[in-house]
Amino acid sequence: MSTPQKLTRIKAVNWNRIEDDKDLEVWNRLTGNFWLPEKVPLSNDIPSWVSLTPIEQQLTIRVFTGLTLLDTIQNTVGAPALMADAVTPHEEAVLSNICFMEAVHARSYSSIFSTLCATRDVDDAYKWSEENECLQRKSTLILEEYKSDNPLKRKAASVFLESFLFYSGFYLPMYWSSRAKLTNTADLIRLIIRDEAVHGYYIGYKFQRVFETLTPMEQLEIKDFAFALMLDLYDNETKYTEALYDDVGLTEDVKKFLHYNANKALMNLGFEALFPADMTNVNPAILSALSPNADENHDFFSGSGSSYVIGKAVVTEDEDWNF
Amino acid sequence: MGLLVYFSSKSQNTHRFVDKLNIPAQRIPISPQDDMPEIHEPYVLVVPTYADGDGKGAIPKQVIHFLNDETNRSYLRGVIAGGNRNFGQFYAYAGDIISARCKVPCLYRFELMGTAEDVANVRNGINKLWK
């Protein structure tokens, strides 16, 4: 198989001549997902916000400034860098959608702040972020790879940002939601999480398309690079997690969530999981906050159900079924 | 130990999961141009979820075409669904839909290419199922 070539000159994009049908599938999903923060009634969270302690409020604002930084990096550096590496015009178009949604994500946190928080507290949190070494280190580690001369390294770094680095932050709104707090904010974060899932999937898929054209030696080199970068980022994330969550006693719970997501980030690149089951047993309350109602039917093989359960899903209509 | 039938798109997650199970498996082709398998023995179906934001289109078209064949459908004993929890309420929703439409149990759900624990759970479950 030949190595996919970067696009060199600009050709009008023709969506009726698709070279990789994943481009169209993902384009459809992403455009169908489009949303703006105004869609979510954040102000309904005001009573819940004032019920948090000052420490909890401070933690929440700090977490969201950290997430804002990641989305800003993806919007201004990450997605544009990947666009330059695109091998089909449709890939370029998908990445431009990703790029724009990152700006929407970054903008959403400011909507949360202006709805719930005092300006002074937000300013303090931004200052904290700018001075927090772990947060700065994480952005440096990623930005260095975005500058590298290897498109595969850029893609791997991008997947780690999308599918791993966000989760030290996403944990908190899922935790609040599991305690029936800030539930509208959690709805907004779930929209972001869903977008990031498609981003991580798609960039990881494009990584794998190139990876499979490499020689075994080159593959080994890239795989070593990816695992080493993951371990550097992980090391830094554990420190960042401690700095944020020690005060509220949640650090160990968050770390399990980090391990679980690190495994998923590696899978998006087509690699096997790194952390064993006893390190990834995420608090079930957090898992159900991620996918509400999805665990209602106990799966037979999990041992939690003693008899067969036939799904009672609303049978969505799809004209292709003929029975 | 019984048969698996599965679909996996070009991202190959489900294919990798089924590979790790080490159970005889037949793949539903990605391309509608390729021949659709005809199954004549009991099997479990493994399918990834591809729903939109409203839960529509969760089942890959090729899987629907496979199940539209009455013989294929008559040997279906259960479904295992792939997905990603980050899709929220529609996590592994393909399992719910096939279960409801074909009146077979949803046996298990897993994320992406599955973990070692998922592999062990499914292997055990399948062993018991065919006993």
Ligand SMILES: Cc1cc2nc3c(=O)[nH]c(=O)nc-3n(C[C@H](O)[C@H](O)[C@H](O)COP(=O)(O)O)c2cc1C
């Ligand atoms: C466009 C798109 C839509 C998806 N929708 C869902 C979904 O609604 N629910 C879910 O659990 N997973 C969803 N996923 C995740 C896939 O089910 C998951 O990545 C799966 O491992 C893909 O399997 P495959 O690589 O064998 O095709 C979606 C993925 C894509 C690319």
Ligand SMILES: [Fe+2]
């Ligand atoms: Fe984002």
Ligand SMILES: [Fe+2]
């Ligand atoms: Fe993203």
